[in-house]
Each structure stands twice: as C-alpha cells, then as structure tokens.
Amino acid sequence: MILLQVNALTKYYGAEVALSNIKLEIQNRDRVALVGRNGAGKSTLLKIIAGFLSYDSGEIIKPKDVTIGYLAQDTGLESSLSIWEEMLTVFEPLQKLEKELRRLESSMADPETYNNDALYQKILKEYDIAQIQFKEMGGYQYEADIRSILHGLQFSKFDPGTKISTLSGGQKTRLALGKLLLTKPNILILDEPTNHLDIETLTWLEQYLQGYSGSVLIVSHDRYFLDKVVNLVYEISRTSIKKYNGNYSQYLVYKAEDYEREIKQYEKQQDEIEKLKDFVQKNIARASTTKRAQSRRKQLDKIQVMDRPQGDEKSASFRFDIERPSGNEVLNISSLAIGYEHEPVSQDISFRIAKGDSIALVGPNGIGKSTLLKTIIRAMPALGGSFQIGTNVKIGYYDQNQANLKSNKRVLNELWDEYPGENEKDIRTVLGNFLFSGDDVLKPVSTLSGGEKARLALAKLMMEKANLLILDEPTNHLDLDSKIVLENALVDYPGTILFVSHDRYFINRIASKVIELSKNGAEEYLGDYDYFMVKKQEQQEIAALEGRQPAAESAESKPLKTAHKIDKEAKKIERQRRRRLEEIEGAIEVLEPQIRDYNDQLCDPLVFQNHEKVLEINLKLESAKRELDELLEEWAEIEEQLLES
Numbered sequence: 001m002i003l004l005q006v007n008a009l010t011k012y013y014g015a016e017v018a019l020s021n022i023k024l025e026i027q028n029r030d031r032v033a034l035v036g037r038n039g040a041g042k043s044t045l046l047k048i049i050a051g052f053l054s055y056d057s058g059e060i061i062k063p064k065d066v067t068i069g070y071l072a073q074d075t076g077l078e079s080s081l082s083i084w085e086e087m088l089t090v091f092e093p094l095q096k097l098e099k100e101l102r103r104l105e106s107s108m109a110d111p112e113t114y115n116n117d118a119l120y121q122k123i124l125k126e127y128d129i130a131q132i133q134f135k136e137m138g139g140y141q142y143e144a145d146i147r148s149i150l151h152g153l154q155f156s157k158f159d160p161g162t163k164i165s166t167l168s169g170g171q172k173t174r175l176a177l178g179k180l181l182l183t184k185p186n187i188l189i190l191d192e193p194t195n196h197l198d199i200e201t202l203t204w205l206e207q208y209l210q211g212y213s214g215s216v217l218i219v220s221h222d223r224y225f226l227d228k229v230v231n232l233v234y235e236i237s238r239t240s241i242k243k244y245n246g247n248y249s250q251y252l253v254y255k256a257e258d259y260e261r262e263i264k265q266y267e268k269q270q271d272e273i274e275k276l277k278d279f280v281q282k283n284i285a286r287a288s289t290t291k292r293a294q295s296r297r298k299q300l301d302k303i304q305v306m307d308r309p310q311g312d313e314k315s316a317s318f319r320f321d322i323e324r325p326s327g328n329e330v331l332n333i334s335s336l337a338i339g340y341e342h343e344p345v346s347q348d349i350s351f352r353i354a355k356g357d358s359i360a361l362v363g364p365n366g367i368g369k370s371t372l373l374k375t376i377i378r379a380m381p382a383l384g385g386s387f388q389i390g391t392n393v394k395i396g397y398y399d400q401n402q403a404n405l406k407s408n409k410r411v412l413n414e415l416w417d418e419y420p421g422e423n424e425k426d427i428r429t430v431l432g433n434f435l436f437s438g439d440d441v442l443k444p445v446s447t448l449s450g451g452e453k454a455r456l457a458l459a460k461l462m463m464e465k466a467n468l469l470i471l472d473e474p475t476n477h478l479d480l481d482s483k484i485v486l487e488n489a490l491v492d493y494p495g496t497i498l499f500v501s502h503d504r505y506f507i508n509r510i511a512s513k514v515i516e517l518s519k520n521g522a523e524e525y526l527g528d529y530d531y532f533m534v535k536k537q538e539q540q541e542i543a544a545l546e547g548r549q550p551a552a553e554s555a556e557s558k559p560l561k562t563a564h565k566i567d568k569e570a571k572k573i574e575r576q577r578r579r580r581l582e583e584i585e586g587a588i589e590v591l592e593p594q595i596r597d598y599n600d601q602l603c604d605p606l607v608f609q610n611h612e613k614v615l616e617i618n619l620k621l622e623s624a625k626r627e628l629d630e631l632l633e634e635w636a637e638i639e640e641q642l643l644e645s
Contacts, residue, residue, distance in 0.1 A: 396466030
C-alpha cells in the first residue's frame with residue numbers, strides 16, 4: 001500500500017533552487033534513508049513532507065487516514081508536567097474512553113437504570129461498543145507501552161514524577177523521541193534521531209524501528225544505524241534525487257556501479273561521435289563519399305549527447321601531522337575521580353595510554369566521558385587521584401559543542417589570527433581543503449551551520465600539529481562523506497588518539513583499544529567496537545552461567561567456559577525465553593476473556609443487588625488487570641532480549 005507520493009516537487013529560496021523535480025514514494029513497512037551532503041536539502045524535504053514548510057511546485061499525495069509523526073533535529077520536549085504525565089498525554093483519548101467505561105459501569109449499577117429495561121439495554125450496548133473500542137485502541141497495555149519506551153530510552157532509573165523542566169537538553173530530546181514513538185504514526189519521520197543517544201540506546205532504537213508496524217523516513221549520519229534499519233535509500237545531490245534499493249552499504253556499491261556504467265556509456269558515445277565527425281570531415285568533400293558523409297552528419301544531428309556524469313560532489317581533503325613525536329608513555333591515569341563541585345560522576349579511574357594508541361572511550365550518557373576529557377586537558381579540576389602527561393606530549397582538543405567557535409570574526413581571521421606568521425594564500429588553501437572557498441571565508445563564524453563549524457574546528461586542530469588528539473564526538477554535525485574523510489585522516493595520523501564517539505562504524509575504523517567508563521572505574525578491551533561487544537556478551541553469558549552454579553563453589557575453582565559450552569548455554573537460555581513467551585501468551589489468552597467476563601458480570605442486574613458480590617468481582621477484576629499489565633511488560637522485556645541475542 002502506498003502511504004505517500006512526492007511528484008515533481010520543487011522548492012526555491014529566493015532565486016536559488018533548493019530542490020528540483022523531487023520524486024519519492026513510501027509504501028507500508030518501508031524503511032527509507034534520505035542521504036546527502038550537509039546543505040543538500042534533506043531537512044528541507046522532511047519539513048515539506050511533514051507539512052511544516054511550503055513548496056513552489058509539484059504535489060504530495062497522501063490518503064486522508066495516513067498519519068505522519070515528525071521529529072526535527074535536537075527537538076527538546078518543553079513541558080511543566082512530569083515524565084509520566086507527559087507520556088500519558090499521548091493517550092488522552094484512551095483515558096477519556098476509560099472514564100466513560102467507568103461512568104457507564106456506575107450507571108448500570110444504579111437501581112434506577114437496571115429497573116428500566118430499555119434504558120439498561122441502551123447503556124449496555126454503549127458499554128459493549130466502548131469496551132471493544134478500548135481494547136482495539138490498546139487500552140489494556142498503554143501503560144506497559146509507556147514503561148517499555150521509557151526503559152528503552154534509559155529513563156527507567158528516573159522517578160516517573162520527575163519534572164521535565166529539570167532535565168538536560170539531551171534528555172529532553174530523548175523524551176521527545178519517546179513521546180513520538182508512542183503516537184505510532186503511519187509514517188515516522190526522524191531527522192538525526194541518533195543525536196544525544198548512547199550506544200545502548202541506539203541499539204534499542206534500531207531494534208524498535210526494525211519491528212515498527214508503520215513506515216520510517218530517516219535522515220542520519222550514522223552508517224551503522226542506517227545499515228541495521230533501512231531497506232531503501234534516496235540520495236539528494238545537486239538539488240535532485242535518486243533512488244537505491246538496500247541499506248546504506250548496498251547504496252554505496254550500487255552508486256559506484258551506476259557511476260562506472262554511466263562513465264562507460266558516456267565515453268562510448270563520445271568515441272562514436274568522434275568517429276562520425278572524423279568521417280564527415282574526411283569524406284564530405286569527395287564526390288564519391290559525400291552522400292555517406294551527409295548521412296553521418298544527419299546521424300550526428302540526431303544524437304542526444306549525454307552530459308558527462310558528475311560523480312560525487314567535492315569532498316574535504318586534509319591530514320593530521322605532528323610537529324614532533326612524544327615519548328612512549330603519553331598519559332598515565334591513577335585512581336582518578338571526576339565530576340562537578342565535589343560530586344563525582346566516576347571514580348577510581350586508572351589506565352595508561354602509550355604512543356601510537358587509538359583509544360575509544362565508551363559508556364552510557366552521563367557517566368563522565370566528556371568530563372574525563374576536560375579533566376585531562378585541565379579545563380576541569382580532578383576531584384581525586386592523579387594523572388601525568390608524558391614527555392613532549394602536545395595535546396590537540398576537539399570540543400563536541402565547538403564552544404570556542406562563537407566569535408564574530410570572519411572564518412579567515414578565526415584561523416589566521418592564531419597563525420599570523422602564515423601568509424593569506426596558505427590560510428585560504430587550508431580553508432579550501434575544508435570546503436571554505438571564495439566568499440565563504442568572509443562569513444562571520446557565529447553564522448556558520450553546525451557542519452561548517454565542525455569543519456572549521458577540524459581545520460584549527462590540523463594546524464596545531466599536536467601529537468595527542470583528544471576528540472569529543474568529532475563526527476557530530478559531519479555528513480557521511482566528511483566522516484569518511486575524517487576517518488581516513490585519523491587512520492593515517494602518526495600520533496596518539498583518545499576519543500569519545502557514539503558512532504560504532506567510526507569506532508570500528510579508528511580504535512585499537514576500547515575503554516569502558518563506569519561509575520567505579522574503567523575497563524580496557526584490546527580491539528575495536530565489534531571485539532568489545534563480543535567480549536561484553538561473553539562476560540554477561542559467563543556471569544549468568546556462574547550465577548546458576550552452587551553457592552559452595554568458590555570463584556577461584558570455577559573453570560572458564562569454552563566457547564562451545566557458552567554457545568550451548570546461550571541457546572538453552574533462548575529456548576527457555578521462548579517457552580516463557582508461550583506461557584505468557586497463553587496466560588494472556590486466559591486473562592483477557594476473564595476481564596471481559598468480570599465486566600459483563602458487573603453489568604448483570606442480579607449482581608447489582610449484592611454489594612458484597614460487586615466488591616468481590618471488582619477485586620478480581622483489578623487483580624486480573626494488574627496481572628495482565630505485568631505479563632505484557634514481561635513479554636516486552638523477553639522480546640527485547642531475544643532481539644538482542
């Protein structure tokens with residue numbers, strides 16, 4: 001079923017074309033990625049489809065009953081309500097219907113009603129209709145749905161009564177995402193939904209979107225996320241759009257194949273044209289061949305000359321060099337405690353960084369990753385412990401918020417003022433490598449977009465020639481192409497790197513080690529992100545197995561499980577979970593008719609006259625509803641565990 005069609009859509013900003021002849025189609029259960037460079041028009045198109053922006057020509061066709069939910073970049077939920085109260089607002093129609101059911105139940109229990117058969121039958125019919133509608137709308141599970149979404153977005157540790165106004169910007173963004181997911185629109189439009197999500201939450205969101213009942217249209221610069229979620233890619237480039245089937249990695253393959261094929265077709269046509277021109281030139285003047293030459297000329301005139309395929313748009317081009325090498329020991333951290341105003345967020349942190357290491361610092365949001373980086377560069381004081389920076393170590397720091405790029409200087413001066421010994425031509429060349437050309441270098445820094453500020457910050461970092469790069473979310477605000485350029489530059493970098501990132505593909509390419517930060521220390525893993533995840537899974541499985549062993553067995557005497565045994569036990573756990581799912585589903589099938597039966601009994605005039613009986617049935621009804629809610633919540637948790645395994 002087609003949910004949305006965009007036909008020949010064009011959008012102008014003044015005299016400049018932003019989008020031209022855009023064609024896009026979304027069918028039920030499609031998972032669509034919209035990709036392209038920063039400034040290509042991706043967010044503009046999303047806003048047009050969502051109805052928040054006008055367009056100049058073309059049409060958008062959508063059935064009346066198709067609903068669209070839209071989440072813009074960094075949209076924070078502003079509300080005076082608590083977390084739970086705000087989530088409940090999504091289900092106001094259900095809550096009103098629930099109140100109506102209680103009113104009808106009360107009315108049917110009224111002696112005046114059940115003594116009036118016609119009135120009683122009328123109310124009973126209304127009650128039956130309302131009850132069916134309540135069930136179909138998810139009336140018996142909406143609270144479980146709220147708990148499931150809040151758990152997935154890492155709000156289970158929060159008191160449901162926490163006021164939203166007290167949350168951070170990132171937490172408000174996650175909550176806005178959660179509220180949108182609860183509305184379950186037919187088309188879910190997400191513009192950079194992975195911002196402010198840690199890796200655990202990203203994994204949950206991937207699984208949620210994979211199982212989503214509607215369609216999803218996503219703009220994201222997270223390649224790992226796109227590969228897991230989408231099955232269709234639309235690329236916007238030079239104001240036009242092109243469709244590719246498959247996930248992001250498949251799109252890259254198909255795009256390269258298309259370009260190679262188009263180049264061959266173009267070159268083949270150019271060869272044919274040159275041969276025809278050559279024949280005409282050599283034979284037009286000869287009496288014996290002039291007719292053939294004229295025929296070739298007509299053939300030439302009829303050819304629709306192909307434009308040379310343009311290929312990719314211009315990319316940034318840079319590399320990181322060092323001024324001088326550091327000593328072998330770059331950083332030594334011992335029992336360090338970090339935090340704010342004597343309130344540690346993490347403590348007992350100990351690890352060493354050697355020359356040439358490339359270390360990814362991972363952990364949940366709020367655990368102190370950025371705080372640790374700021375402590376190392378002495379932008380924040382340590383709360384305990386110590387750290388030593390090695391010999392000849394020169395640190396280059398990249399701030400994820402580009403906090404130092406808010407000046408009213410021109411782009412050219414922002415870089416040149418720090419390196420006044422360089423001539424203007426060399427500074428312009430550096431900026432050109434980061435896609436600042438012509439009048440772009442005269443823009444005030446404060447007016448730059450997030451992507452432009454990120455590129456300027458990287459240009460400044462490159463000029464420092466530091467031998468230790470400390471990078472806090474360096475891929476934020478960068479489009480996918482710029483990320484690849486940054487990845488390549490860091491892979492070739494001869495120095496040492498310590499970085500924080502939630503981009504799993506980026507971690508895989510750059511990291512030689514992963515350090516996981518927790519409240520009570522840091523644990524080191526020798527490998528990339530995939531290796532880290534394998535080891536974490538093994539640890540969890542071994543811990544689960546050890547938890548089932550006799551208590552008398554000491555930790556020292558427990559043999560290390562082989563991979564075969566772990567796999568066997570993991571499969572056993574999966575079978576147990578699936579059996580439990582079947583048990584829960586069977587129990588739900590029993591409970592739902594019971595709840596309907598209790599409601600029917602409460603409508604029986606004979607029961608109304610026996611207040612003790614009414615009380616007894618009401619107690620059973622509430623107990624059954626509670627049990628149903630618990631079963632639904634357990635069912636959701638087991639489903640999530642099965643997806644993760």
